[in-house]
Amino acid sequence: MTIQEIFELCIQTGIDNDPRGRQGIEKLLSKNKKEYSELTAKKKAEYDKDRLTNPYSDSAIHFGDPNKVIKRILIGIDIDSAEVLLAKELERMGKPIDLIVSHHPIGKALALLHEVMDIQTEVLVKAGMPENIAEGTLQERLAQVSRDVAPINHYQPIDTAKILNIPILNVHTPADNCVWHFVDQYIQDKKPQTVGEIIDCLKEIPEYNKAIKLQAGPVIFSGEEKSRAGKIVVSGMTGGTGGSEKVYERMSHYGIGTEIAMHIAEKSREEAAKHYINVVIAGHIASDSIGLNLIVDKLEKAGIEIIPCSGYIRHSREK
Ligand SMILES: [Fe+2]
Ligand SMILES: [Fe+2]
Incomplete structure (x- = not known):
């Protein structure tokens, strides 16, 4: 599988397990497309076009050729520069890493974490809470989360991966949906x-x-x-x-x-x-591991070798 195919599999698995259903996701993407079409040329240039196809702003391919074929992945709950260096060390040990996958958001996916929080409204509505109340209680918190993550040096592990030329992506909400x-x-x-x-x-x-x-x-x-x-x-x-x-x-x-x-x-x-x-x-971390495992089972089935790190408790439901 290529990096693009792996990321696409993550997104589709996330949609299959999304509390909003596939219909809710289509609604969100068409809202983004409409928003984009109404922007001025200057604002369009600033707009992150991934939003037109990827409904999960907290998940992204951060670095690497999307067409690169992947045989071995180093995957962890949190990826910092230490894990990127670990990937390089594994290469010296005869296990070259083609791709690093982080669960928790890094880079722009961390800066945009608040954008996926609306899913919480849907979960509460399903449990019987009126939409206006579920949405209302969440609203102030969205802005707060956006401000909380703003000062973080969110690009650090990606910069390290770039210097060492190791592709890196993160998949957050698709795994949490699982x-x-x-x-x-x-x-x-x-x-x-x-x-x-x-x-x-x-x-x-x-x-x-x-x-x-x-x-x-x-x-x-x-x-x-x-x-x-x-x-x-x-x-x-x-x-x-x-x-x-x-x-x-x-x-x-x-x-x-x-x-x-x-x-x-x-x-x-x-x-x-x-x-x-x-x-x-x-x-x-155990919950995050379950979410990742449900996706990683599919990657292993496709013949990709997985090296778990950084707290990730790997358990296969295929064996
Ligand atoms: Fe998570
Ligand atoms: Fe988490």
């Missing part, structure tokens, strides 16, 4: 009745099971083992990063009993507890 869909389906099938039962059934998923030994497995952040789960929403798995703490009061109004998330801020945990919303933290 873990959202996987855990959502899993919980719907298992029908846990208490918070303790949620923890127990999550621990049966291989990546979470491995994470227990790393002291990073599923834990309760709000509520107790015996607490009734009520309606469960897997709302903290996809959509960029953590949402607004204001959402918990509204969750309690619209019949949501328990949230399952990768991670939440302390302020959010306090709000959840105040409004009697149970919170199960499935584990950040």
Whole structure:
């Protein structure tokens, strides 16, 4: 597979598992196209044209010939210059790396992280929250995330990869959509009745099971083992990063009993507890690993060798 084909496979898998459905994605892309067509020539020159075909602004090919055929990938949850140097070192050890893949956004994909957060609205709407409220609670947070990532030296690992001439891309929301869909389906099938039962059934998923030994497995952040789960929403798995703490009061109004998330801020945990919303933290890196695994299984099937690094817990569902 070429770099372009690998990236395209990631995007399509992300769309297949997107809470907004393929229709929602088509709507988003046509909105972008309309926006672009109405811009002045000066603004058009500044516009990132990837937005016309790629619905995930937090995922991109950052460097490398898109037509290059890939045989071996170094893939990690976070890619920094250290991992780029690791790729170079692997070449010396007789394992040349054709492509580096990061899960967490780097480069422009990090600067545009806030643009995918609207997915969170859709997840909450699916759980019964009115659209205006789900959207309203998120709005201020979008601008805040955009400001939070602004000062980061977001291009650093890409600069290193360029100097060493190693292609690099990152795939964020497409993988997070996969873990959202996987855990959502899993919980719907298992029908846990208490918070303790949620923890127990999550621990049966291989990546979470491995994470227990790393002291990073599923834990309760709000509520107790015996607490009734009520309606469960897997709302903290996809959509960029953590949402607004204001959402918990509204969750309690619209019949949501328990949230399952990768991670939440302390302020959010306090709000959840105040409004009697149970919170199960499935584990950040283990959850990100599940999302990646569901994509990487397809890459391995296509004959690409995978070297996991930087926290990535590789588990194949094909073997
Ligand atoms: Fe993620
Ligand atoms: Fe993450």
